[in-house]
Amino acid sequence: MVPAYVGLQKVVGADLLRYRSIEALALKPGDTVIDVGCGPAYYFNRLPNPLTYHGFDTDQRYIDHATRKYGDRGTFHVGIFDSAAAADLPAPDAVLLLGLLHHLTDDESRALLELSASILAPGGRVVSVDTAFVPDQGRVSRWMSENDRGEYVREPEGFVGLADDYFDEIDGEVVSGQGRIPGAYWLMRMTAPKSA
Numbered sequence: 001m002v003p004a005y006v007g008l009q010k011v012v013g014a015d016l017l018r019y020r021s022i023e024a025l026a027l028k029p030g031d032t033v034i035d036v037g038c039g040p041a042y043y044f045n046r047l048p049n050p051l052t053y054h055g056f057d058t059d060q061r062y063i064d065h066a067t068r069k070y071g072d073r074g075t076f077h078v079g080i081f082d083s084a085a086a087a088d089l090p091a092p093d094a095v096l097l098l099g100l101l102h103h104l105t106d107d108e109s110r111a112l113l114e115l116s117a118s119i120l121a122p123g124g125r126v127v128s129v130d131t132a133f134v135p136d137q138g139r140v141s142r143w144m145s146e147n148d149r150g151e152y153v154r155e156p157e158g159f160v161g162l163a164d165d166y167f168d169e170i171d172g173e174v175v176s177g178q179g180r181i182p183g184a185y186w187l188m189r190m191t192a193p194k195s196a
């Protein structure tokens with residue numbers, strides 16, 4: 001079941017989006033990363049080594065799979081990432097939210113972004129990438145956005161609106177045609193937390 005999920009991600013090109021999101025963070029060896037909604041973390045080998053890595057996911061099967069594959073280099077936790085979980089961890093240089101926000105309500109997303117902003121190390125950044133609705137989307141792409149498993153697919157402005165109470169600098173780009181099947185995604189990088 002988990003290998004099928006990972007295989008499907010690669011067929012549709014979701015892996016390329018993850019690699020691009022990781023590149024946008026310009027991580028260095030020795031950095032600390034928190035990956036919320038990490039799933040099986042099949043992109044783990046694209047992260048620098050060594051790294052202090054903590055992945056969180058609510059699905060035990062994904063965490064078991066990730067632990068088997070990458071548990072020698074990272075720590076995987078079952079559950080949501082909240083302030084109690086954050087209190088036990090070092091300040092991250094980066095928080096990854098890859099394919100997560102379009103599964104969360106506005107309130108859940110805001111709580112997570114506020115927490116992420118409040119714990120970042122100096123110079124820290126957050127990256128998200130999500131299925132989106134964008135203008136001039138082709139029919140197949142729109143169908144894919146409408147039928148995504150995430151219940152909260154938004155327009156880019158919707159994602160930016162979740163973050164702008166917590167970060168002074170937000171930049172993003174629509175990525176489409178990146179996958180092997182057409183789809184539209186919003187890749188967003190958030191820096192300069194207002195809480196700093």
Ligand SMILES: C[S@@+](CC[C@H](N)C(=O)[O-])C[C@H]1O[C@@H](n2cnc3c(N)ncnc32)[C@H](O)[C@@H]1O
Nearest residue numbers: 037038039056057058059079080081098099103
């Ligand atoms: C689309 S998957 C993305 C997984 C992985 N980041 C990737 O890019 O392949 C979204 C993941 O978020 C997890 N999830 C959903 N709500 C969550 C929450 N509140 N806290 C942590 N994980 C959550 C799901 O179990 C699922 O594995």
